[in-house]
Amino acid sequence: MRQTIISAVALATLLSAAAPSFAGPGFEPSVYAEVVGGRTSVSSKYAANGDDVSFGAGLGYQYTPNFGFEVYTRSLSFIPIVAALSAPGYYPDQHSGIAAIGTVPLNESFSLFGRAGVGRTTMKANRNTLSDRTDTDAVVGLGVRYAFNRNFSLSLEGTYLSKSEVSVYSFGARYQF
Template sequence: MRHILCGATALVVLGAAAPAYAQSFQPGLYVGVDAARASVSSKYADSSNDISLGANTGYQFTPNLGFEVYTRTLSFNPFRGFLSEPGYYPDQHYGIALMGNMPLDAHFSLFGRAGVGRTTMKATRSSMADRTDTDPIVGLGARYAFNRAWSVSVEGSYLTKSEVSLISFGARYQF
């Protein structure tokens, strides 16, 4: 709950900031991809900094506010030992997020994410059914825009229920 409150506070602060280049802003649809290092706090999955791939699409309404739909693989290696107890580990995640943005100049900006999604939890035993959980997400990052259309970003995010930490590097194209 503390992570959600910190993320919401960061979005309010980011949304209240007055951008320096508001006259040059153009709202628009965007698409993006990213690769991340994912780690999990689970006794059922190997947390060896697995690679996670993600894709998103969204709309930037104002210089400070956007909305995003995203999906991500988590691909953790489960411990499937004969003597381990049955359980679940996170495998995939998809959801929606409100994006707060604080432009620092014409190229650099800071952003925050607060959203909710569904995480597919894989069973460690074939006799158990997989399940899905509702999983809030919070994140903070920085973006560098080469021009109006192309930008790159680095972000740290956290899936609060499944306890997955992500450090991602991505690229975005805004139409």
């Protein structure tokens, strides 16, 4: 699974570099802001293994029609398992990072994009006797975006945090200035 996601992101990044631009002569590099909401799942014996809510935001720069970068943050909102018989440990709670975004325009409105980056994940302790910690996570993702016009678009994305083994499925709204 992990290798498939990494391969897909690498392919999307390569295609975005080689793909012709459908943006036409009117493209101008610009800053964008994005808000997202979605569901998360985790493989952890320290958090309830269900789908939990995630909210986030990002601020990025679209350098070319095919390449940009973004700084972002996501809440992961997992419910810890704190039963008397459960083992003490850590579960992911918050993630912030930076990512390169490769985009492949399919036509004037639709585009595919891939995310590759790195970030810090806050790992919360499921016991008061343990201190919280942070881990560095590699991040990969794939998505599709629909642009209503030059400024406003909606997206669906699947993202994977490799070290903490978190999957995030999100719906986002983006405004490009």
